Amino acid sequence: MTPADNGRVIVAARAWLGTPYHDQASLKGVGCDCLGLARGVWREVVGPEPFPIPAYSRDWGETGPREVLAEGARRMMIEVPPSEAGPGALVLFRMKPRAIAKHVGILTGPATFLHAYERLGVIEEPLTNAWRRRIAFAFLFPQR
Known part of the structure; x- marks a missing residue:
């Protein structure tokens, strides 16, 4: 798999800025959650979504034996070490110690990174050390 152009990913992601937060939605300008943002960028940069996304819980403290989000990303994206992730990479955050990765940003x-955050919608903000230390996985979007 060849990675997509990072500049194209960033332009597509920034087009979602200001989209209100809406759990499990993925409509630019209407509503999305963090995964919905990633899905929308995928559709613009790569093409149709390869499989339907099942319903998921909003619990950032969820624990379990499987990293479901990372497993799904591995099926269709290019995994890179988080330390090597640069602009245009999709990152998965582990929001609580020992919890599974449940938050997504680009x-x-x-x-800096862009993500959908409850009550704030899609925002771009500094990738502070508090955010950086929560990155558990990183992936590149593939070319169309």
Whole structure:
């Protein structure tokens, strides 16, 4: 698999800025959650979604034996070590120690990222150390 152009990923992601937060939605300008944002960027950069996304819980503290989100990303994206993830990479955050990775963002610069956050919608903000240390997995979007 060849990675998509990172600049194209960032432009597609920034087009979602200001989209209100809506759990399990994925409509630019209407509503999305963090995974819905990633799904929308996928549709623009790569094409149709390869499989339907099953319903999922909003519990960031969820624990379990499987990293379901990372497993799904591995089926269709290019995994890279989080330390090597740069602008345009999709990152999965582990929001609580020992919890599974349940939050998604897209790096837009060496120290910024874009994500959908409850009550705030899609925002771009600094990738602070508090956010950076929560990155558990990183993936590149493939070319169309």
